[in-house]
Amino acid sequence: MASEAATDEASDAYSKFIRKVKRLENLGQAETVLSWDQEVMMPEGGTPARSKQRSALSTVTHEILTSDEMAELLDELEGEDLTDEQEAVVREVRRAHDRKSRVPEDLVEELSEVSSEAMPVWKEAKAEDDFSKFAPTLERLVELRREYAEHIDPDRDPYEVLFEKYEPYLGVDTAEEILQRLRDELVPLVDAIRESDAELATDTFTGEFDTDTQEELARDVLDELGYDWEHGRLDTAPHPFSAGNQFDARVTTRFNPEEPLGALMATVHEFGHATYTLGLPRDHYATPLGDSRDMTVHESQSRLWENHVGRSRAFWERFLPTMQDRFPEKLADASVEDAFEAANEVYEDNLIRVEADELTYHMHIVVRFEIERDLIRGDLDVEDVPEVWNDKYEEYLGIRPDSDAEGCLQDIHWSHGDFGYFPTYSLGSVLAAQLFASAEDDIENLDDKIAAGDFEPLHEWLTESVHRHGSRYTTDDLIREATGEDYTADYFLDYVKSKYGDLYELDDYQ
Template sequence: MPIEEPPEDAPDAYRDLIGQYRQISYLNDGSGVLGWDQQVMMPTGGTPARAKQLSALSAVTHDLLTADEFEAALQAAEDAVDDLDQGQRAAVREIRRSYDRTANVPGELVQDLSETTTQSQQIWQDAKAADDFEQFAPRLETLKELSNRRATHISPDQPTYEVLYEDSEPYLPLERTEEIFDRLKDELVPLIDEITEHGDELASPFAGGDYPEENQEALSEAALDRIGYDRDHGRLDASAHPFTSGNQFDARVTTRYKPNDPIDALTATIHEYGHASYMLGLPREKYGTPLGASLSSGVHESQSRFWENHVGRTEPFWEFFLPTVKEHLDGLDDVTVQEAYEAVNRIYPNNLIRVEADELTYHLHIILRCEIDRAYVEGDLDVEDIPDRWNQTMEEYLGVTPDTDAEGCLQDIHWTSRFAGFQGYTIGSVLAAQLDAAMRTDVSDVDGKIRNGNFQPMRDWMNENVHAHGQTYPTDELAEEATGEPLTADYFLDYVNEKFTDLYGL
């Protein structure tokens, strides 16, 4: 479907605003391609030039968004709000939000932050490889200082951490997110303890093997093909940290491979496919406008967690996909569906790495990060104390202490680009369970469809109920449109209690 202009009967003020905003969106997407290239294809020596390129682009987009001409167009569209339909009003609302979060931030600060962020990714990667937090700490201090200055310019009377949180989760108050976190911590910790103390021993048929990267890559490619990844609009590559980048025309995914753990790459690939499915499901004709853009970090994560956990970790999926695994990986001929299903759902409380965490302890990893993140941003934790605080909190929540910074506070790339962004992972898991429950009332025999490799009905349901709306609805309204009620943790807790009680024979 071609990219469309606003309808001819839309007010001229709205048409003018959308025309200007689209140019800004296109520049941002160009920056996204350069960022993808840095993490996937660019030689490490290219960082100084790439930092300057992205800094220059950020300056251009900042100037366009804060120009008098753009402000006048936005005000004119707001003055014509009574003549706009629901989607058009939502587009203006979102453009206003972007403008308000940019107008008072100096262009020089925007450039400095962009350049520092780009440089920091390589510094983080080198520090992690060297297991040397001190190498990264000065850059982390600079990132915090720049981010806090930006937050003060955006909203000087609002707590800094809350301003930064709203970058990725604008419509779910931080207080409400923390209430969800408290409830999850209260209910997941006893469940994990019960599994650890009294649960059955689950199979681990993939442990102890050696799986060449080229075989794992072929398996990940096969998984994407079986699920239905659109190769005309995407690709798979390897990166230091799995991620997805792009838009509804070009949604690229990455994964990473561990020689002794093929499940890590496979589940990461399916997870990133979920992100790509959201991007590719956005209305193509609305590209460059808020109606053709994803809503928030939490909603994005709901799509990746749905495909990873509610599809890729189910027994029906392994009935369907285990033969493909055996085609690509040696030494697994005798593995049964039940063994594979148990293996991908084992609980590993002593696991140190978030992206390798199981479905339950994963959220303790997230809560740990959010607490440390907030304490650091708000000045209650000095940078040199982060490794010790990280290790102490991991011991408290998970009963394990990292031996190295690479396994501890250096394991995630996220601080190189933003603070207050980890909440979306858990919010996404909560929303994914709620969406899954609603889908199963609308779509008949979901498990049977998964078992037969028929994933199109699930994709269609997500397209209709989530993707097609773009940024039309705030988070709670989107959840209510899709499921009939605002966001709630009930479905997630019911889902994990039922699933893991059954798996572990409790």
């Protein structure tokens, strides 16, 4: 009888706990919609009210998560006999509670308000190509994030503390190790490519491509890949992104008349994010079991669809005819090999991260990682960011920005106060290769299926291996569950060396 009473007591505590968790999650989803609206549809003059609205939501969620009642429930559940799924929920909420409970509410409110007000400041600074207009706001955000990290753990590297918001389980040491390895091995490969005599059909998509038709093409590719329009929508934004939940996962892209391939690949990339979100278990909505597993895994899904599918020969066998139907005068004579080569060109002079090729992309990430790390650690002054940014671009990529708009103002992330986010882009790319290699082992003739437009086997494999688990597993455990191996950069490096060695006829890499 005593045992039954204890079980009932634990069950009652968990029921109270999960009700609070669901309230927290739904408040967070409401804030996501407000954020999406601010970036996509809200009139410019709405910022003062929107910043207050988002700040109020952040304050309420902070109060619930850090309340004495939540602390008591977590303590009560720690020693109880819970299922594996319940333990996972407690683990995730405990981690969030322990971090947030150490941060004062007024700091949370100020961070939310300053980051919301920072977005139009960043937009104006970028439009006017003037970093000095954004510098005071950036400096304030850096100060607030340092203070935030210090409250969480004053004895640790503040950048490490911030990084763990986006990737709590792999560790910043893993990020540094991966980025160092990519820099060491990709720079020589890029140098060899630039010295190559191979002639690729890099002009396949040059010229003016009507942006309205490009939007139709973006909808075509989403249809082709299997986007669920009943639970999503496509819009435009200055910086493409995806947001939502398993019932409502929206994508955005942007169009440039001279860059049709950029818009297409951005759409495929955001589809990858959205299809992960839509694949999360619906019966666990508003709990960690229905949430995605942080940014490394999320980015792996977008990079897998963008690079391993969207930049493959098999994809172009399937999709080139659709593109030719939309732009018959410009692409009538293009071959599959032409499209494949153009989609995989390694640029010599690209300054924009979201338009970067698959290889040099990671040097864009290294630049941002090193700068934001030094800003947070106090080793770099905000006023020196443009010069340091330009110097690093010259060192790592062999090019130097002529403007702030093409340099340190090109990304929106710092205006959100998102320091520690950038490394997950490369970590996700590395994981994408590892996951795709496992999918190829398990799905017979995957390339043939992609060429035939049969994407369902890949969807099913990713849902079964990754999506359906939500946040049940830690990142490293999820990778082992999905691939049977520990996280490694080996698959990514083997993949790019083989692919680009063949494409650019590099004897040392074939």
